[in-house]
Amino acid sequence: MASQTHDIGAAADFSPGGLHRVEVGSRGLVILRRGEEFYALRDVCPHQGARLSAGQLSGTPLPCRPGEEITYGRVGEVLTCPWHGWEFDVRTGQALANPQARVRTYPVRRAGERLLIELS
Numbered sequence: 001m002a003s004q005t006h007d008i009g010a011a012a013d014f015s016p017g018g019l020h021r022v023e024v025g026s027r028g029l030v031i032l033r034r035g036e037e038f039y040a041l042r043d044v045c046p047h048q049g050a051r052l053s054a055g056q057l058s059g060t061p062l063p064c065r066p067g068e069e070i071t072y073g074r075v076g077e078v079l080t081c082p083w084h085g086w087e088f089d090v091r092t093g094q095a096l097a098n099p100q101a102r103v104r105t106y107p108v109r110r111a112g113e114r115l116l117i118e119l120s
């Protein structure tokens with residue numbers, strides 16, 4: 001099937017660190033901005049279907065000993081599902097703790113001030 005390009009809005013409307021839901025046709029997507037890079041993932045968790053756009057963009061806890069302060073790695077690269085806390089790499093959609101689980105991702109590119117997404 002051929003891919004189609006869709007204009008999803010002005011780049012300035014997608015604030016860094018925010019989770020922005022957009023709908024393209026019948027598909028709900030979550031758009032994330034990290035600096036000047038944009039990512040698009042299907043807005044459905046593969047576990048039980050929560051909207052990932054209602055989740056949290058953060059990092060993942062790093063290993064520590066009991067009583068130690070929790071620190072986070074990969075800050076800004078991990079999208080956490082709001083229902084049961086599954087974590088996904090925003091660049092690939094891969095679940096961090098489950099190699100079998102993945103969220104579909106879509107390429108986003110900038111054309112001037114607009115953001116374009118490729119859907120197949």
Ligand code: FES
Pocket residue numbers: 045046047048049050081082083084085086
């Ligand atoms: S629905 Fe996302 S972790 Fe359960």
